[in-house]
Amino acid sequence: MSLDGIVVNSIVKELNSKLLGGRIDKIYQQEKDEILINIYNKGNNYKLLISASSNSPRIHLTDRAKSNPLNPPMFCMLLRKHLAGGRILNIEQFLMDRIIFIDISSLDELGRDSKKRLIVEIMGRHSNIILIDKNNLKIIDSIKRVNYDISRVRQVLPGLEYKYPVSNKINPLDFNEEEFYSLLENSNLNIPVFKFFYTNYMGLSPLIGKEICYRSNVEIKRTIGSLELEDKKILCNSFKKIIAKIEKKDFTPVLIENNYNNNYLSFHALDIQQFGSENKIYFHSISQVLNKFYYKNDLIDRLNQKSQSMIKVIETKLERSQKKLAKQKYELLEAKDRDKYKIYGDLISANIYSIEKGSSQIEVENFYSENMEKIKIPLNKKYSAAENAQRYYKKYSKLKNASSLLGKQILETQDEINYLEQVLNSIDNCEEIDELEEIREELIKEGYLKSNRKNKKKTISKTKPLHYLSQDGFNIYVGKNNRQNDYLTLKFAHREDLWLHAQKIPGSHVIVKSEGESIPDTTLEEAAILAAYYSKGKHSSNVAVDYTHKKNVKKPKGAKTGMVIYENFSTIFVNPSIEKIRKLKKVEN
Numbered sequence: 001m002s003l004d005g006i007v008v009n010s011i012v013k014e015l016n017s018k019l020l021g022g023r024i025d026k027i028y029q030q031e032k033d034e035i036l037i038n039i040y041n042k043g044n045n046y047k048l049l050i051s052a053s054s055n056s057p058r059i060h061l062t063d064r065a066k067s068n069p070l071n072p073p074m075f076c077m078l079l080r081k082h083l084a085g086g087r088i089l090n091i092e093q094f095l096m097d098r099i100i101f102i103d104i105s106s107l108d109e110l111g112r113d114s115k116k117r118l119i120v121e122i123m124g125r126h127s128n129i130i131l132i133d134k135n136n137l138k139i140i141d142s143i144k145r146v147n148y149d150i151s152r153v154r155q156v157l158p159g160l161e162y163k164y165p166v167s168n169k170i171n172p173l174d175f176n177e178e179e180f181y182s183l184l185e186n187s188n189l190n191i192p193v194f195k196f197f198y199t200n201y202m203g204l205s206p207l208i209g210k211e212i213c214y215r216s217n218v219e220i221k222r223t224i225g226s227l228e229l230e231d232k233k234i235l236c237n238s239f240k241k242i243i244a245k246i247e248k249k250d251f252t253p254v255l256i257e258n259n260y261n262n263n264y265l266s267f268h269a270l271d272i273q274q275f276g277s278e279n280k281i282y283f284h285s286i287s288q289v290l291n292k293f294y295y296k297n298d299l300i301d302r303l304n305q306k307s308q309s310m311i312k313v314i315e316t317k318l319e320r321s322q323k324k325l326a327k328q329k330y331e332l333l334e335a336k337d338r339d340k341y342k343i344y345g346d347l348i349s350a351n352i353y354s355i356e357k358g359s360s361q362i363e364v365e366n367f368y369s370e371n372m373e374k375i376k377i378p379l380n381k382k383y384s385a386a387e388n389a390q391r392y393y394k395k396y397s398k399l400k401n402a403s404s405l406l407g408k409q410i411l412e413t414q415d416e417i418n419y420l421e422q423v424l425n426s427i428d429n430c431e432e433i434d435e436l437e438e439i440r441e442e443l444i445k446e447g448y449l450k451s452n453r454k455n456k457k458k459t460i461s462k463t464k465p466l467h468y469l470s471q472d473g474f475n476i477y478v479g480k481n482n483r484q485n486d487y488l489t490l491k492f493a494h495r496e497d498l499w500l501h502a503q504k505i506p507g508s509h510v511i512v513k514s515e516g517e518s519i520p521d522t523t524l525e526e527a528a529i530l531a532a533y534y535s536k537g538k539h540s541s542n543v544a545v546d547y548t549h550k551k552n553v554k555k556p557k558g559a560k561t562g563m564v565i566y567e568n569f570s571t572i573f574v575n576p577s578i579e580k581i582r583k584l585k586k587v588e589n
Contacts, residue, residue, distance in 0.1 A: 002205060002207055002266045002267050002268055002293075003057070003058055003098065003122060003205075003267075003290070004098065004198075004203055004204060004205035004207070004208060005093070005096040005097055005098055005172075005202060005203015005204065006096075006203060006204070006205075006208065006242075006246055006268070006269050006270060007267075007268060007269045007286065008093055008097075008098050008099075008100060008122065008203070009093055009096065009203075009246055009249075009269070010249075010251040010253065010269035010286040011059060011060060011100070011269075011286055011287070011290075012091055012092060012093045012100060013249050013251070014061070014285060014286055014287060015048075015059075015061070015091045015100075015102075016091050018041065018044070018046060018061065019039055019041055019046060019048065019088050019091065020041075020088055020089075020090070020091065021041060021042075021087060021088060022039040022040060022041025022042075022046065022087070022088050023039065023040050023041070023085065023086070023087055023088075024037055024038070024039055024083050024084055024085065024086050024087075024088070024104065024106075025038040025039065025040050025045075025084075026038040026084070027076060027079045027080050027083060027084060028068050028072070028076065029069070029072060029073045029075060029076035029079075029143075030065075030066040030067070030068055030069070031051070031053070031066070032073070032143075033051060033052040033053050033054075033127075033129075033143055033144065034049070034050070034051040034052070034053060035049075035050050035075075035076065035079065035129060035143070036048070036049055036050075036062075036065065036066075037050070037083075039088065041088075046061055047061060047062050047063065047064075047065065048060075048061060048062075049061070049062040050118075050120055050129055051127075052120075052121075052127040052128050052129050052143050052144060053127065054124065054125040054127065055301075056294050056297070056298065057122045057123070057124065057127035058122065058290055058294060059100060059120050059122070060286065060287040060290040060291060061285075061287035061291075062287065062291050063291065064291065064295060075129075075141060075142075075143050078131065078140065078141050079118075079131065082106065082114075082116050082131060082140065083104050083106055083116060083118070083131075084106070085106060085107070086104040086105055086106030086107075086116070087104065087105045087106070088102060088103070088104055089103040089104065089105050089115070090102075090103040091103075094164065095171045095173075095202060095203075096171050096172055096173055096201075096202045096203035096246075097165070097167065097202055097203055098121070098122035098123060098203065099119065099120065099121050099122070099164075099165070100119070100120040100122075101117055101118075101119055102117065102118040102119075102120070103115060103116075103117050103134060104116050104117070104118060114133075115133075115134035115135065116131060116132070116133060116134055116140070117131075117132050117133075117134045118130070118131055119131075119132060119162065121165070123165070127144075128142050128143060128144045128146070128156060129142060129143040129144075130142040130143075130156060130162065132162045136161075137161050137162045138159060138160070138161055138162070139156060139157060139158055139159065139160050139161070139162050140158060141158050142156045142157075144156070145157055145158075153166070154166075167202060169199075169200060169201055169202040170200060170201050170202060171201075171202050171203075172201045172202065172203065172204065172239075172243050172246070173243065173246065173247065175239070175240065175243050177236060180236055180239070181232065181236070183196070183200050184196065184224060184227070184232055187200070187224050188224070189223060189224050189225030190223050190224075190225060191223060191224060192220065192221055192222065192223060192224075193209075193213055193218055193220070193222050193223065193224055193227065193235070194206060194209035194210045194212070194213050194220050195209060196209070196224055197209035197212055197239070207266060207268060207272065208242070208268075208270075210274055211242075211270075211272055211273065211274055212235060212238045212239050212242065213235070214273060214274040215238040215241075215273060216231070216234040216235045216237075216238045217234070218231055218234070218235060242270065245270060251269040251270065251286065252269070252270060252271040252282060253267075253268075253269055253282065253283045253284070253285060253286040253288065253289040254267065254268060254270075254271055254272060254280050254281065254282050254283070254289065255267050255280070255281040255283070255289050255292060255293060256268075256272060256275050256279060256280060257279040257280070257281065257582070258279075258578075259279060259578060259579075260578060261578065262431075262578070262581075263296055263297065263300055264292070264293050264296055264297065265279075267289045267290065267293045269286050278579065279582075299431075299432070299433075302433065303430055303431075303433065303436060306433065306436055307427050307430070307436055310427060310436075310439065310440060310443065310449070311424065311427060313443075313448060313449060314420050314423055314424055314427075314443075314448065315424070317416075317420055317448060318417065318420040318421065318424075321413055321416050321417045321420065322417060324413050325410065325413045325414060325417065328406055328409055328410050328413060329410065331402060331406055332402075332403065332406040332407070332410065334399060335399040335400070335402050335403040335406060336403070338395075338396050338399035338400055338403065339396070341392045341393075341395045341396040341399070342392070342393065342396040343366070343368055343375075344377050344389075344392040345389045345390070345392035345393040345396065346368075347364050347366065347367075347375065347377060348362070348377060348379075348385055348388055348389040348392065349386075349389045350364075350367070351364050351385075352385045352386060352389070355379075355385040357384065357385075358381050359379050359381070360378070360379055360380075360381055361376055361377065361378055361379055362376070362377050362379060363375070363376050363377075364377065415559075415560070415563065418506070418563070419446075419560045419562075419563060421505075421506040421536070422482065422506040422507075422562060422563070423439065423442075423443065423482070424506070425506035425507060425508075425534075425535065425536050426439055426480065426481040426482060426562075427439060429480040429481065429508065429534050430480065430481070431480065432463060434463050435463045435480055435481055438462075438463055438481055438483050439481050439482070442481070442482055442483060442561050445561075446560060446561070462483075463480075463481075463483075463484065464484075465477045465478055465479045465480065465484045465487070465488055466478040466480060466530075466534075466586070467586070467587040468526070468530065468584050468585060468586055468587060469585045469587055470512075470522065470523040470526045470527070470584075470585075471522055471523070471526070471585070472520045472522055472523045474512055474513060474514070474515075474517075474519060474520075474523045475512070475513040475587075476510065476511070476512050476513075476523070476526065476527050476530060477492070477510070477511045477513070478508050478509075478510050478530050478531075478534055479508045479509045479510075479562075480508060480534065481562070482560075482561040482562025482563075483561060483562070484508075484509075485508060485509040485561075485562040486555075486561055486562055488509050488511045489509050489511070489550065489553055489555075489564060490555060492511065493511045493513075493550040494513075494514075494550065495549065495550055495551040496514050496516070496549055496550070496551070497511055497512060497513055497514050497549070497550045498511070498512035498514060498519050498524070498527065498547055498548075498549065498550070499511060499547065499548055499549065499550045499552075499553050499566070500512070500527050500528055500530075500531040500545055500546065500547040501531055501535075501545070501546055501547075501566070502531050502532055502535035502536070502537055502543055502544070502545050502546075503543075503544035503545060503546045503571060504544075505535055505536040505537050506535060506536045507531060507532075507534060507535025507536060507537070508530075508531060508534035508535065509562075509564075510527050510528075510530050510531040510534075511550070512524070512527045524547065524572065525572065525574060526584055527547075528545040528547065528572045528574045529574050529575075529576050529580050529581065529584070530576075530581070530584070531545045532545050532574050532575075532576035533576035533578075533580075533581050535576075537576070538576055540576070541575050541577075542573055542574075542575060543573065543574055543575070543576055544571050544572075544573055545571065545572050545573070545574060546566070546569040546570070546571050547569060547570055547571075547572065548566055548567070548568055548569035548570070549568075552566050552567050552568045552569065553565075553566040554566070
């Protein structure tokens with residue numbers, strides 16, 4: 001994980017600068033493994049988030065808050081009893097490990113001064129938040145109780161003495177060159193070089209191991225056994241430079257953006273160089289980095305979880321509609337060839353007396369052809385010649401009637417397929433839970449999902465389209481779901497505003513506000529890139545985008561939400577890469 005001992009060191013530095021001496025006002029437990037502590041210090045209010053989640057354990061200051069449970073959990077009540085009103089005396093890191101001690105002075109039930117220590121252990125699935133008595137190191141309680149059945153090595157239970165996690169790793173702040181070379185010599189020669197660092201030194205992550213290799217110009221996949229003496233020296237020097245930065249508290253909090261989508265790939269307290277320079281965002285505060293990283297990733301996880309049931313329903317409906325369309329098209333082709341069945345009936349009737357009972361086929365002259373060519377006609381043995389003729393007449397009549405209906409039905413089925421594909425694209429574009437809930441409400445309204453009576457009274461705040469400002473100063477708006485698309489096209493846009501949509505694929509409606517001016521080619525291209533990126537073609541390198549004035553866009557009578565038709569359009573081809581999207585100026589709503 002990116003949150004290693006170096007990041008923890010940076011967090012401790014920040015927490016000491018802002019929280020030391022502060023008073024604990026309120027304590028909440030909004031998740032089963034997460035607490036939020038409100039701290040007042042030097043005229044400022046701070047929110048300290050501490051999470052022992054298996055997937056994303058962390059500690060940092062935050063400006064976000066979740067809803068509190070109606071009844072606070074037992075651990076929350078215990079923390080309030082021991083820590084509320086207390087002063088923060090000390091915040092420190094245990095060696096270079098992912099363990100933080102927060103010492104707090106408060107009054108006990110008898111009004112005497114009492115010192116407690118809140119221990120935050122960030123260790124993956126073994127992460128924990130533990131409250132102990134500072135004087136005797138006895139555990140008061142923990143957010144996760146660890147008994148003998150869970151761990152035979154180290155129990156975490158009320159009344160037991162707190163024991164530090166056992167580690168055979170070396171504190172990198174006690175770095176010794178001779179020891180470094182000796183470790184290299186005695187290591188498994190077949191393991192990758194980057195793995196050597198985090199398996200031997202405390203608080204280092206695979207990310208830092210790879211970073212040391214990158215800065216040393218040593219291939220990450222190289223094994224220790226393949227290293228020359230010069231390689232080892234360069235690795236040693238790169239490692240020492242990183243240690244020097246930690247000792248000087250010379251941190252550069254950074255977020256690494258993902259090159260393939262809009263989420264974050266990684267983060268660190270040091271300026272990570274292995275990912276290049278274009279996809280990095282720098283911050284003054286490590287808490288800001290963690291806040292953004294975990295909020296975004298947590299949001300993506302929650303969106304994925306909440307959208308799965310909807311996606312499953314839509315994909316099932318879509319598959320059925322596609323099969324239905326294939327069947328309708330086949331029936332239409334058969335209906336176009338319906339005249340042959342009338343001919344079959346006529347020829348059977350004309351030769352009815354010469355047809356032997358039980359025949360499976362007859363061969364007769366076709367008096368409808370110019371040359372009176374012979375034709376073979378299949379017969380059903382179960383029926384008489386007259387009954388076979390009537391069956392062909394009925395089939396002809398049925399196909400004749402079906403032909404006029406199938407054309408309309410095919411259009412309706414194709415419209416439904418387009419709508420369902422558009423909904424899937426909208427789900428993919430969701431960036432907030434409320435946007436997903438809007439899609440759910442739309443699907444209920446259209447009859448694809450059943451309404452949940454329990455949530456009937458729940459009101460969903462209307463979400464806003466994305467807003468960008470082109471380099472020429474024009475406002476560009478992007479709808480992320482069908483409701484937003486309808487709003488932008490039918491209510492928000494004026495007649496002469498520019499309307500864009502990816503050609504013949506599901507996608508967002510994009511509006512460029514013209515304000516009575518001619519729209520430059522640079523703005524047109526930026527808007528087209530947005531239309532392509534927020535469409536099914538976002539991963540393509542060459543996407544056709546249609547554009548026209550809003551006055552040429554119409555909503556057919558009875559069309560589903562977000563569905564429109566347009567005319568008098570032109571087409572532009574663009575590459576909707578994530579790098580181009582990031583360069584566009586986004587206006588925060």
